[in-house]
Amino acid sequence: MAKLPLIDPEATSGDIRASFDRMPVKLNIFRMMAHAEANMIPAMRLGNSILHKQKLSAVNRELLILQAAQLEGGAYEWRQHVPIALGVGVTQAQIDAVEHGKYDDVSLNEAERALLVFGREVVEKVRVGDAAFAAMRKHFSDQEIVESIVALGFYMMMARLTEATETDLDPAAGMKVYDGGKARSA
Numbered sequence: 001m002a003k004l005p006l007i008d009p010e011a012t013s014g015d016i017r018a019s020f021d022r023m024p025v026k027l028n029i030f031r032m033m034a035h036a037e038a039n040m041i042p043a044m045r046l047g048n049s050i051l052h053k054q055k056l057s058a059v060n061r062e063l064l065i066l067q068a069a070q071l072e073g074g075a076y077e078w079r080q081h082v083p084i085a086l087g088v089g090v091t092q093a094q095i096d097a098v099e100h101g102k103y104d105d106v107s108l109n110e111a112e113r114a115l116l117v118f119g120r121e122v123v124e125k126v127r128v129g130d131a132a133f134a135a136m137r138k139h140f141s142d143q144e145i146v147e148s149i150v151a152l153g154f155y156m157m158m159a160r161l162t163e164a165t166e167t168d169l170d171p172a173a174g175m176k177v178y179d180g181g182k183a184r185s186a
Contacts, residue, residue: 003165007034015041025173029076029158032167043157050154051178054147056140058088063112064119064148065155066090066098071123074159076169083174111139115148122152 006028009020016034019041020026033040054061062085069077085095094112097105103116114135121128128136136145161167 002028002032002167004032004035006031006168009034019044024176024179025170027080027173027177028167028170029080029162032161032165046150046154047158050147050151054144054151056144056147056151059085059090060112060115060144060148061151062088062090063094063098063115064151066095067116067119068123068152068155069159070099070101071120072156072159073163074155076162076167077155077159079169079172080174080177083172084178087175087178114139118145119148119152122149123156 009017009023009026009031012020012034016037020030020034023030030040030044033043036043050061056064062081065081066078066085068074069081082095086092091107093105093107097103097107098116101120103113103120108116114132118128118132118136121132136148140148
């Protein structure tokens with residue numbers, strides 16, 4: 001049971017109500033986020049831009065989101081993003097490698113290994129070491145590097161929101177929510 005009550009979408013108004021009305025599934029994470037009225041819409045826009053407008057590939061983005069969820073103990077994000085990861089082309093073997101922190105797994109290519117080592121340092125150390133940064137630069141543009149940091153930071157925040165409030169887990173909505181956001185960002 002969540003430590004705070006979930007906002008009833010029907011009881012909202014204005015931009016927040018309009019946002020809920022556009023959602024194909026009114027996930028508990030958004031019902032919890034709605035307590036922060038001034039932050040909900042900007043946060044959802046940032047989340048949508050991470051999912052649909054970044055240059056970073058969908059596979060690499062989902063690997064990072066799963067990594068953030070795994071490192072931060074974000075059960076909610078893990079549940080929601082495993083089906084999305086599979087839907088955009090991440091393999092089950094890659095998901096298992098991220099879940100177990102095995103970034104040298106054969107299922108991951110050299111660029112994905114560099115991405116995950118970089119991601120772990122962003123999350124755990126904040127300041128990325130020279131070797132991890134150099135490996136990242138070998139495979140990713142400056143834009144993709146910054147997008148990676150933004151994606152990690154956003155999903156760290158979401159893990160903290162859902163874990164601190166003990167937001168009730170929804171069934172995985174998978175590609176339904178992902179595709180709904182894609183349509184709005186077009």
